[in-house]
Amino acid sequence: MEQTQLTTLETAKELGLLPEEYQKINEILGRVPNFTELSIFSVMWSEHCSYKNSIVWLKTLPKDGPRMLAKAGEENAGLVDIGDGIACCFKIESHNHPSALEPYQGAATGVGGINRDIFTMGARPIAQLNSLRFGDLALDRTKWLIKGVVKGIGDYGNAFGIPTVGGEVFFDECYNINPLVNAMSAGIVNVGETVSATSYGVGNPVYIVGSATGKDGIHGAAFASKDITEDSVNDLPAVQVGDPFQEKLLLEATLEVIKTGAVVGMQDMGAAGIICSNSEMSAKGEHGMVIYLDKVPTRQENMKPYEILLSESQERMLIVVTKGREKEVEAVFDKWDLNCAIIGEVTDTKRLHYYMNNELVADVPADDLVLGGGAPVYHRAYKEPAYFQENKKFNIDQVAEPTDLVAVSEFLIKHPNIASKRWVIGQYDSMVGVANMSTNQPADAAIVNIKGTDKAIALTVDCNARYVHADPEIGCAIAVAEAARNITCAGAEPVAITNCLNFGNPYIPEVYWQFVSAIKGMSSACTKFETPVTGGNVSFYNQSSDEGPVFPTPTIGMLGILDTKASMMTLDFKNVGDAIYLIGESKNDIACSEYLYSYHKIKSSPAPFFDLDKEYDTHQLIKQLIESHAIVSAHDVADGGLFITLMESAMSRNLGFEIESEEDIRKDAFLFGEAQGRIVVSVPEAKQAEFIEIAATSAIEYTLLGTVTAGDILIDEQSFGHVSKYKSSFETSLEKTIESN
Amino acid sequence: MKYGVVVFPGSNCDQDMIYVLEHILGQQVVKLWHKDTDLQGCDFIVLPGGFSFGDYLRSGAIARFSPIMTSVIDFANKGGYLLGVCNGFQILTEAGLVPGALLHNTSRKFICKNVHIKAATQNSLITNSIDLTRALKIPIAHGEGNYFTDADTLKLLQDKDQILFHYCDENGNITPESNANGSLQNIAGVCNAGRNVFGMMPHPERAADLELNNTDGLQIFESILTLMHS
Numbered sequence: 001m002e003q004t005q006l007t008t009l010e011t012a013k014e015l016g017l018l019p020e021e022y023q024k025i026n027e028i029l030g031r032v033p034n035f036t037e038l039s040i041f042s043v044m045w046s047e048h049c050s051y052k053n054s055i056v057w058l059k060t061l062p063k064d065g066p067r068m069l070a071k072a073g074e075e076n077a078g079l080v081d082i083g084d085g086i087a088c089c090f091k092i093e094s095h096n097h098p099s100a101l102e103p104y105q106g107a108a109t110g111v112g113g114i115n116r117d118i119f120t121m122g123a124r125p126i127a128q129l130n131s132l133r134f135g136d137l138a139l140d141r142t143k144w145l146i147k148g149v150v151k152g153i154g155d156y157g158n159a160f161g162i163p164t165v166g167g168e169v170f171f172d173e174c175y176n177i178n179p180l181v182n183a184m185s186a187g188i189v190n191v192g193e194t195v196s197a198t199s200y201g202v203g204n205p206v207y208i209v210g211s212a213t214g215k216d217g218i219h220g221a222a223f224a225s226k227d228i229t230e231d232s233v234n235d236l237p238a239v240q241v242g243d244p245f246q247e248k249l250l251l252e253a254t255l256e257v258i259k260t261g262a263v264v265g266m267q268d269m270g271a272a273g274i275i276c277s278n279s280e281m282s283a284k285g286e287h288g289m290v291i292y293l294d295k296v297p298t299r300q301e302n303m304k305p306y307e308i309l310l311s312e313s314q315e316r317m318l319i320v321v322t323k324g325r326e327k328e329v330e331a332v333f334d335k336w337d338l339n340c341a342i343i344g345e346v347t348d349t350k351r352l353h354y355y356m357n358n359e360l361v362a363d364v365p366a367d368d369l370v371l372g373g374g375a376p377v378y379h380r381a382y383k384e385p386a387y388f389q390e391n392k393k394f395n396i397d398q399v400a401e402p403t404d405l406v407a408v409s410e411f412l413i414k415h416p417n418i419a420s421k422r423w424v425i426g427q428y429d430s431m432v433g434v435a436n437m438s439t440n441q442p443a444d445a446a447i448v449n450i451k452g453t454d455k456a457i458a459l460t461v462d463c464n465a466r467y468v469h470a471d472p473e474i475g476c477a478i479a480v481a482e483a484a485r486n487i488t489c490a491g492a493e494p495v496a497i498t499n500c501l502n503f504g505n506p507y508i509p510e511v512y513w514q515f516v517s518a519i520k521g522m523s524s525a526c527t528k529f530e531t532p533v534t535g536g537n538v539s540f541y542n543q544s545s546d547e548g549p550v551f552p553t554p555t556i557g558m559l560g561i562l563d564t565k566a567s568m569m570t571l572d573f574k575n576v577g578d579a580i581y582l583i584g585e586s587k588n589d590i591a592c593s594e595y596l597y598s599y600h601k602i603k604s605s606p607a608p609f610f611d612l613d614k615e616y617d618t619h620q621l622i623k624q625l626i627e628s629h630a631i632v633s634a635h636d637v638a639d640g641g642l643f644i645t646l647m648e649s650a651m652s653r654n655l656g657f658e659i660e661s662e663e664d665i666r667k668d669a670f671l672f673g674e675a676q677g678r679i680v681v682s683v684p685e686a687k688q689a690e691f692i693e694i695a696a697t698s699a700i701e702y703t704l705l706g707t708v709t710a711g712d713i714l715i716d717e718q719s720f721g722h723v724s725k726y727k728s729s730f731e732t733s734l735e736k737t738i739e740s741n
Numbered sequence: 742m743k744y745g746v747v748v749f750p751g752s753n754c755d756q757d758m759i760y761v762l763e764h765i766l767g768q769q770v771v772k773l774w775h776k777d778t779d780l781q782g783c784d785f786i787v788l789p790g791g792f793s794f795g796d797y798l799r800s801g802a803i804a805r806f807s808p809i810m811t812s813v814i815d816f817a818n819k820g821g822y823l824l825g826v827c828n829g830f831q832i833l834t835e836a837g838l839v840p841g842a843l844l845h846n847t848s849r850k851f852i853c854k855n856v857h858i859k860a861a862t863q864n865s866l867i868t869n870s871i872d873l874t875r876a877l878k879i880p881i882a883h884g885e886g887n888y889f890t891d892a893d894t895l896k897l898l899q900d901k902d903q904i905l906f907h908y909c910d911e912n913g914n915i916t917p918e919s920n921a922n923g924s925l926q927n928i929a930g931v932c933n934a935g936r937n938v939f940g941m942m943p944h945p946e947r948a949a950d951l952e953l954n955n956t957d958g959l960q961i962f963e964s965i966l967t968l969m970h971s
């Protein structure tokens with residue numbers, strides 16, 4: 001039989017293994033592996049499962065914090081104590097490679113996978129977010145990708161029934177071939193009622209539940225661990241197919257079966273399918289398993305052992321149950337009309353024995369397959385790319401200031417990276433669960449009600465990858481800072497992050513330098529904001545043979561807590577006549593701004609101004625202003641600069657603003673520069689004295705910009721038009737571009 | 742008074758409906774599992790939103806054959822009060838309990854957003870105390886909510902005052918622009934000829950909690966409570 005035939009180095013290379021890795025496998029087994037065994041090692045030692053090229057650096061990230069109940073790498077997702085006996089379980093994950101080939105299924109199964117990571121721990125998902133990056137929107141391919149991805153996320157998430165409460169969408173030609181699709185989910189669970197991804201207890205039955213196993217997604221993890229090429233289309237069977245109805249049944253049945261108390265351990269079937277769950281649970285529980293592959297319910301006839309082991313068919317769980325309590329477990333799955341089959345049992349061998357029709361087809365040690373066990377760990381070489389020093393030569397004086405800044409304003413408000421993402425968001429059910437507090441109260445972060453308590457959680461995903469590309473260390477620190485700023489502006493306390501690290505090929509030293517530098521920046525910012533890293537996902541090989549790597553894109557998903565819902569802060573201006581203040585300092589800086597990049601088409605510049613300590617102090621001041629009710633809106637200055645921030649605050653209620661610029665700063669930099677650490681707040685007349693009293697005690701600069709108007713936009717007494725015109729462009733431009741042929 | 746919320750395997754607005762009826766309005770609520778046939782003595786039954794059986798075929802097409810639906814249909818035929826919201830409305834049309842059908846939205850896309858609706862009559866249990874001039878802000882979330890029926894049925898609906906809600910703008914004007922899904926004559930909700938079965942696409946339970954800063958949907962629930970408890 002093919003699966004028990006002995007292998008050669010050639011086969012190992014075809015499966016993506018290095019010669020030294022093949023050698024190591026021979027040593028571990030003490031013999032030459034057969035094809036099934038080699039397939040097992042190839043997926044478990046792929047970057048996707050083993051983090052072999054990233055773990056050395058991931059370990060340097062701050063992981064500890066007083067609220068951490070499960071630290072990074074310990075479970076399927078991070079677990080944070082939010083008080084009142086409740087924990088929040090949250091994680092972000094990429095599904096980039098499948099989405100590049102089959103955007104609808106690729107994105108849909110990304111949503112499915114991340115939600116299973118949450119409910120496999122016993123938490124009920126309550127909110128989803130996503131972070132999407134596409135290429136030039138003028139290309140037909142980009143339109144095809146965004147339509148497919150958004151429909152995939154919508155169809156899956158909407159039917160699954162968990163609201164999509166936030167996200168980001170960004171366009172740049174570096175993503176023409178490789179779009180990025182990062183999906184995040186957050187769930188809640190009572191402290192002490194979680195389930196671990198472990199396996200122990202000799203003789204305990206091992207169940208597979210949920211969908212039947214098919215040939216979809218075989219070698220998906222290995223597929224995600226190489227560059228996209230012309231031949232990638234041949235990898236189509238490596239893309240999985242999703243069924244949100246099955247996922248919904250699996251969610252309800254899983255949470256119900258946990259309540260029986262009969263579950264020893266559980267893990268969803270994600271990347272690398274059954275073999276991954278078997279090995280990770282067994283390694284963690286320091287036991288072994290014997291599995292009879294012919295007992296796995298399959299969709300197709302005659303599936304080979306390696307196909308059953310590696311299949312990434314969706315909506316499946318592996319459950320180890322206390323022996324003698326099988327009936328209780330089976331009753332739950334019967335109620336939900338789901339497959340529930342015993343496929344083997346726990347042993348004390350610490351090895352995984354796989355049988356097919358009474359023939360032993362694979363015999364491998366569990367621990368040697370997994371991260372932290374025998375999986376390889378590499379220190380990759382890295383080298384600063386030439387462009388990095390080039391960027392630093394940028395000088396604002398080389399850029400002529402346009403004479404017509406109204407035209408720039410109109411250009412920016414329509415730009416796909418700035419315009420409303422209404423076309424995207426409207427296709428997601430953002431309100432199911434009756435807990436999304438941001439629907440009718442727009443805020444910088446999504447606020448989700450924890451019903452039955454006085455608490456709410458705040459969630460955001462952020463990363464300006466253009467900054468990270470310009471300067472990976474500062475850019476990644478900015479991504480963390482921006483997330484913290486959004487959480488703070490919404491009235492919440494930042495508590496922890498999850499990360500999705502999207503990079504190019506790690507074997508290219510310049511790409512690996514971006515990765516290392518980004519990790520350093522993330523470390524310093526997470527330490528400063530006291531937001532430990534709870535886990536996440538690394539996605540390398542986001543690059544194509546002809547267009548090179550994507551921008552380094554370390555997406556930050558941040559969790560915040562509102563101890564009292566009443567402290568929620570919104571971003572919209574409330575009343576005509578309210579004073580508008582800028583917290584933080586205006587800078588003569590247009591580096592890396594959308595304005596510089598898209599309007600002037602200057603692509604080489606350093607990251608914008610950023611000062612981590614000042615940034616932190618600014619957030620503390622905002623927190624104090626919110627707590628004392630001295631402000632009625634807070635909105636951070638981000639993409640598009642101060643002008644866009646003011647417009648976003650104004651448009652919500654069809655108000656306008658009248659402001660004065662600062663004399664010693666170029667007006668284009670004042671309006672469109674993206675220097676960090678700035679927040680626009682509005683203050684009613686009656687609160688002015690209190691506002692100034694608090695602001696004056698801080699070392700952070702604050703400036704009176706002007707006042708809220710009934711709809712006119714005036715800057716230095718020059719009319720920039722009426723809010724209605726901007727609002728119309730803002731809301732419809734993305735839709736018009738995507739729907740045009 | 743006892744309220745029953747039917748739970749199909751893919752229902753996902755069942756808990757939201759229960760939350761509003763039980764926690765916000767303080768009513769007695771029971772879940773009615775789709776495989777059961779016992780309505781547990783409920784006085785008012787709700788078919789909630791969601792994707793009852795995945796809805797891969799046609800929304801609501803399979804749910805109507807559930808064991809519980811035999812009892813629900815019988816209950817409605819005997820004059821029992823039955824409300825279907827979103828997927829619940831789709832199931833009602835599939836079961837023939839209210840006239841019409843719900844086609845794909847004209848945009849061919851799922852649409853989730855706040856829209857405005859206006860009650861067309863006070864002559865129903867769910868609209869009796871709603872101000873007919875006021876636009877209520879209530880969200881929709883569906884891919885198939887485009888109400889359609891033939892001309893004869895439409896005339897019958899109009900003659901017998903069976904149209905309950907129209908989509909409108911925030912000022913209450915019934916305009917083409919405010920018709921998000923392409924529904925015939927902006928129809929957002931109807932009742933049967935017996936005036937005991939009500940179907941609507943917008944989700945009143947999503948606009949009933951002060952913590953979410955929109956309680957326009959409470960007007961519908963308060964109408965129900967007023968008459969049910971009088």
